[in-house]
Amino acid sequence: MATQNNFSRSLFNTEEFTFTFELVPGQGSGGRRVDRLLDFARQAHADGRIKALSITDNPGGHPALAPHAIGSEVRSIGIQPLLHFSLKDKNRNQIESHLFFYHRKGFSNLLILGGDFPRPGYYGQAKPVFDLDSVQTLCLMRDMEEGTYHSRAPHRNPDFAPIRFHRGCVVSPFKMTEAEQVWQYAKLLYKIRAGAHFIITQLGYDVCKFEELSRFLLEQEVTMPVLANVFVPSLTVARYMAKGQVPGIVFPDRLLAEIEQETERGDREARLVRAAKMVCVLRGLGFAGVHLGGNGLSFDDVRFIMDTSEEFTPQWDRYRADIHFPGGGTWYYYPPARTGACGRTRIGLRPGRHRAAQIPHRIMHRLLFSPPNLPSTLFGAFCRKCAHSRPATLLLRTLEKLIKDILFSCRMCGDCTLTDSTYLCPQSGCPKNLLNGACGGSRNEACEVFPDRACFWVRVYNRVDPAATLVQLGNLPHLPPKDWSLNQTSSWINFYCGRDHHHLPGASTRG
Numbered sequence: 001m002a003t004q005n006n007f008s009r010s011l012f013n014t015e016e017f018t019f020t021f022e023l024v025p026g027q028g029s030g031g032r033r034v035d036r037l038l039d040f041a042r043q044a045h046a047d048g049r050i051k052a053l054s055i056t057d058n059p060g061g062h063p064a065l066a067p068h069a070i071g072s073e074v075r076s077i078g079i080q081p082l083l084h085f086s087l088k089d090k091n092r093n094q095i096e097s098h099l100f101f102y103h104r105k106g107f108s109n110l111l112i113l114g115g116d117f118p119r120p121g122y123y124g125q126a127k128p129v130f131d132l133d134s135v136q137t138l139c140l141m142r143d144m145e146e147g148t149y150h151s152r153a154p155h156r157n158p159d160f161a162p163i164r165f166h167r168g169c170v171v172s173p174f175k176m177t178e179a180e181q182v183w184q185y186a187k188l189l190y191k192i193r194a195g196a197h198f199i200i201t202q203l204g205y206d207v208c209k210f211e212e213l214s215r216f217l218l219e220q221e222v223t224m225p226v227l228a229n230v231f232v233p234s235l236t237v238a239r240y241m242a243k244g245q246v247p248g249i250v251f252p253d254r255l256l257a258e259i260e261q262e263t264e265r266g267d268r269e270a271r272l273v274r275a276a277k278m279v280c281v282l283r284g285l286g287f288a289g290v291h292l293g294g295n296g297l298s299f300d301d302v303r304f305i306m307d308t309s310e311e312f313t314p315q316w317d318r319y320r321a322d323i324h325f326p327g328g329g330t331w332y333y334y335p336p337a338r339t340g341a342c343g344r345t346r347i348g349l350r351p352g353r354h355r356a357a358q359i360p361h362r363i364m365h366r367l368l369f370s371p372p373n374l375p376s377t378l379f380g381a382f383c384r385k386c387a388h389s390r391p392a393t394l395l396l397r398t399l400e401k402l403i404k405d406i407l408f409s410c411r412m413c414g415d416c417t418l419t420d421s422t423y424l425c426p427q428s429g430c431p432k433n434l435l436n437g438a439c440g441g442s443r444n445e446a447c448e449v450f451p452d453r454a455c456f457w458v459r460v461y462n463r464v465d466p467a468a469t470l471v472q473l474g475n476l477p478h479l480p481p482k483d484w485s486l487n488q489t490s491s492w493i494n495f496y497c498g499r500d501h502h503h504l505p506g507a508s509t510r511g
């Protein structure tokens with residue numbers, strides 16, 4: 001674990017309730033927006049209750065002032081920065097380079113997240129990177145801490161002292177459908193195994209979903225601290241979210257109507273009181289703290305929320321109904337009896353509705369890629385022989401491309417993971433090319449980037465073995481990062497020549 005600081009001491013002290021607040025830098029290196037953020041930091045430091053200011057990293061996929069720029073100024077004011085570390089714009093070498101830089105500069109609290117898909121910037125749409133996902137990045141950080149850094153390249157053994165961070169990860173308990181929610185929890189289990197130290201939730205307003213997350217973690221014997229997100233939207237932002245303009249957020253209609261009425265009667269305090277009630281209920285439910293945020297909030301607003309929540313805390317349970325805004329038709333992991341009045345009855349998980357679609361691919365895979373059966377042995381020998389001849393390699397690669405392009409829209413990544421995603425190709429099917437489960441950006445099963453398409457991982461879930469449970473899914477080994485030296489080569493040859501991920505420790509199949 002990294003050196004302790006005010007934030008980590010508070011977070012890991014079970015007697016203490018931790019407040020953090022989210023700062024959102026925009027485009028530009030200075031100006032009024034930056035001045036306001038620093039002014040907020042100065043007031044927060046003087047107050048002393050906020051233990052960290054989290055600083056977003058190109059939020060919403062837009063270019064913005066880098067988080068460490070504000071982070072270093074916030075720290076010099078005397079308050080701990082919690083830097084968001086978003087993976088959408090960084091390849092693995094840039095990730096490593098940033099980690100060295102942050103460590104050198106003494107930033108020890110990082111929140112690891114995939115990030116929203118990049119939006120248009122200079123001269124148009126930015127190139128999405130997503131080289132490592134959040135699970136793989138957490139593994140990299142753990143390996144950098146434990147001295148188990150792995151490079152497949154010869155003579156590239158690491159030569160650096162271990163570096164340590166307090167590593168946070170995110171989860172959304174607020175997904176509306178079974179497939180999306182199951183992936184959120186399964187991926188959370190991957191992140192925990194990959195070395196996350198704390199969790200911050202996505203924003204949401206369904207108390208039963210907060211309870212569901214707590215109960216799920218308790219059942220999994222996960223004791224790490226969880227900060228619940230308490231976001232205070234203005235009417236403009238609430239309307240924007242309700243229209244589905246923020247990836248992964250389903251904003252409840254009833255809450256929007258309430259905010260509209262409050263705005264109409266000029267009652268600005270109502271949203272702060274609601275936030276204070278949320279804070280005290282979440283405290284009562286056993287969360288380690290809250291992650292506060294909201295556009296246009298001054299420090300006086302935040303002070304009001306903290307003060308009022310203190311007043312409300314002794315009777316927190318009576319405010320539960322006031323701040324509970326479930327979305328209609330939400331799927332809950334636990335049946336109603338265990339989450340109070342929430343939810344529909346759960347009749348077990350129901351993955352595998354379209355499982356039959358992968359049966360022919362499974363049969364072919366077993367025939368050709370499961371030695372020691374005879375066809376696999378012969379095909380393996382053939383592939384290895386082809387690997388020694390350039391024309392034969394080209395011919396086999398062309399054949400593979402032809403077949404797999406028709407069947408799977410193959411992009412010839414050279415390290416096939418079809419068996420790990422129920423014979424659906426993540427390179428062509430997922431715009432973020434995620435290998436270890438869904439991001440948080442889907443909304444009612446629709447993809448964040450192409451809302452007219454189903455989320456790739458929802459499609460995978462619909463083909464998963466119907467006997468699978470969430471915990472089984474979450475306990476599968478995760479896939480390591482792609483080796484880009486294999487790109488545009490034959491995955492068949494790579495498989496049989498021991499070059500792909502199947503030959504690394506812990507290879508898995510989810511099919």
Ligand code: SF4
Binds near residue numbers: 411412414416425428
């Ligand atoms: S080789 Fe790569 S790009 Fe082609 S189907 Fe397999 S995973 Fe997809």
